[in-house]
Amino acid sequence: MFIPIGLSISIGLFIDSNNKIKNKGLGRKIGLSLVALDLLIFLGIMQHENLQIEETVFYFAYFINTGLFTRVLVHYAIAKVFGPLIWGRGYCGWGCYTAALLEWLPIKENKTIPKKYTYIRIVVLILSLLIPFIFIKNGYDYVNRHIFSPLSSSESLPFQPYKVDQFIWFLAGNIVYYIIGIMLAIIFKKKRAFCKIWCPVALVMKLQSRISLIKIAPSGNKCIECGNCNEKCPMDIDVRNYIKNGKKILSSECILCGTCVNICPAKAIK
Structure with missing residues (x-):
């Protein structure tokens, strides 16, 4: 995934560096959209992986119990935990698949979001961590499958994730995020209203972004x-x-x- 993501960002930078392009920022939007397609189509649809924070909680529990560090955790570690020490919240500007859609909305206004609404992100973050934890604690999901399926006594791993369940979380999570993102953009007349009001990942990157190199x-x-x-x-x-x-x-x-x-x-x- 690093090669197509790198190429996508490079294409965006190349377009924006072209002095003949009057619409500065168009290249970044194109690069952002290409990265989003890389993540959503290859990892989401083809591989049934989910890069939302909820699935990261599942896989962190999986790592704690098995010692296996999966690519979902690799993504989160690089893009949202340690990477921001270098590029701050550059992921939000150049790699977020939710923002990739919002950037193309036909909204010309850019109204300021009242600070009181930005605290909603804290509640969303708590719920994003709490809900998967409850599933893990109970051992079942809402379609009558084990999210982490107990294996037989002869097998060493305590549980393993089902691909079907991951795909359900992927679809549900992204559909909800896109709907909320579009609604907030329309209501507050701001394309990035979702980032300011609802996105829990923004809080994960805040501290590192403060001291980032770039x-x-x-x-x-x-x-x-x-x-x-x-x-x-x-x-x-x-x-x-x-x-x-x-x-x-x-x-x-x-x-x-x-x-x-x-x-x-x-x-x-x-």
Whole structure:
């Protein structure tokens, strides 16, 4: 998966680096969509894997009991736990399959999300961890299969996941996320409303993003304080305040989308 994901991101970067392309940011959207197809079609539909946080809880329990580190855990470790120490929440900007759909919604507004709604993510994160834990504790899922099936006494592993169950979680989880994401985008007039209000993964990456190596930063050109960066930022970051004071963007909400870089008339951001 690393090769197609790398190629997809490279295609996006190449398109956006082309000075003839007037719609800056189009390349990132294309790259993001290609990554989403890699993950959803190959891992989700063909391999019956689920990269949502709920399935990660199942596989973490599997790892604790068997010592087997599966590719779902590899994905989560790289993209959402240790990787953000390098690229912050770059996964949200360049690899999230939920955001890949939301980015193409025909919504021109970019309204600011009131802070009180951002706390909903905490509740969603708790439920995303609690629900699979309850399934694991009880040993059964809602279609009368064992999610972790007890093996015979002659076999060494205490349980193993069913592919059918993984596919059900994959379909259900993604359908729910897409529906909620589209509804929130329409209600709040903001494509990335889901990321600010509902996404539990955002909280998983917040601490690492704060100290990540790669950040949006001042270019050295003087900020003219036009406010375009703040107006267009999909994550409601006060970009202007960071740049005019000569500081890197330290906000854990930054997804490295580059919107502020592309929109700045003074080229004060890089």
